[in-house]
Amino acid sequence: MRSIWKGAIGFGLVNIPVKLYSGVQNSNLDLDMLDERDHAKIKFQRINEDSRKEVPYDKIVRGYFLKDRYVILDEHDFAEAAPEKTKIIELENFVDIKDINPIYYETSYFTEPEKQGTKAYALLLQALIKSKKAGVGRFVLRSTENLCVIHPLDNVIVITKIRFQEEIRSLEEIKKVNDVSVTKKEMDVGLALIGQYSSKFDIAAFKDDYTSELLKIIKAKAKGKRAIVKKMKPQKATSDNLYDQLMQSLGTKKRA
Numbered sequence: 713m714r715s716i717w718k719g720a721i722g723f724g725l726v727n728i729p730v731k732l733y734s735g736v737q738n739s740n741l742d743l744d745m746l747d748e749r750d751h752a753k754i755k756f757q758r759i760n761e762d763s764r765k766e767v768p769y770d771k772i773v774r775g776y777f778l779k780d781r782y783v784i785l786d787e788h789d790f791a792e793a794a795p796e797k798t799k800i801i802e803l804e805n806f807v808d809i810k811d812i813n814p815i816y817y818e819t820s821y822f823t824e825p826e827k828q829g830t831k832a833y834a835l836l837l838q839a840l841i842k843s844k845k846a847g848v849g850r851f852v853l854r855s856t857e858n859l860c861v862i863h864p865l866d867n868v869i870v871i872t873k874i875r876f877q878e879e880i881r882s883l884e885e886i887k888k889v890n891d892v893s894v895t896k897k898e899m900d901v902g903l904a905l906i907g908q909y910s911s912k913f914d915i916a917a918f919k920d921d922y923t924s925e926l927l928k929i930i931k932a933k934a935k936g937k938r939a940i941v942k943k944m945k946p947q948k949a950t951s952d953n954l955y956d957q958l959m960q961s962l963g964t965k966k967r968a
Contacts, residue, residue, distance in 0.1 A: 723847075724803075
């Protein structure tokens with residue numbers, strides 16, 4: 713791993729110097745876009761919408777469309793808006809992590825203490841574990857301010873970026889089912905079905921089957937073999953009645 717950020721976690725008056733490492737990686741295959749005729753790579757260009765000519769990178773500026781025109785921003789404007797605490801992850805408060813809705817989660821980073829911050833790092837880690845709390849703070853990564861949750865995982869402090877409230881869209885336009893009535897027997901069977909499929913969460917049990925199958929196909933094609941396309945066998949209930957469908961579901965084999 714290579715560290716992508718160096719700074720400190722601000723824990724009260726104590727600054728804990730740490731390095732940040734990306735905690736996630738993409739499991740998708742890295743597929744290139746090619747010209748069908750000669751398999752040359754497709755290259756993307758920055759084209760002026762009006763002249764249709766390519767624009768050199770050093771001639772590109774950034775702007776915000778306000779009312780009827782673009783307001784152009786320069787480096788001074790971005791510097792003025794940038795947060796002051798560029799190298800401190802300031803813990804602002806501590807919360808129960810279960811109170812944070814998963815819709816807010818983005819991506820996670822592992823932290824590693826610098827030598828001079830080892831003891832303070834261990835203190836914060838153990839305090840988080842013992843209190844069963846998570847810290848909420850913010851930090852700047854690549855000139856962007858990020859909100860984050862600081863929580864323990866296998867004796868490592870993990871920093872998980874979370875979205876700001878204004879990044880979550882309103883539910884006002886989504887049709888809701890508040891006025892739909894569910895009978896007691898339907899609810900009882902629904903709860904029984906949940907119980908049948910309930911187990912302790914084990915992330916290792918869930919594999920990226922699509923990527924695995926696609927890689928098998930790629931290797932087979934490299935050897936001149938033709939891929940076999942699976943035929944879908946959709947399950948269909950024998951009744952349109954919700955209660956009957958739930959009862960039939962109870963009799964199906966649970967997926968491992």
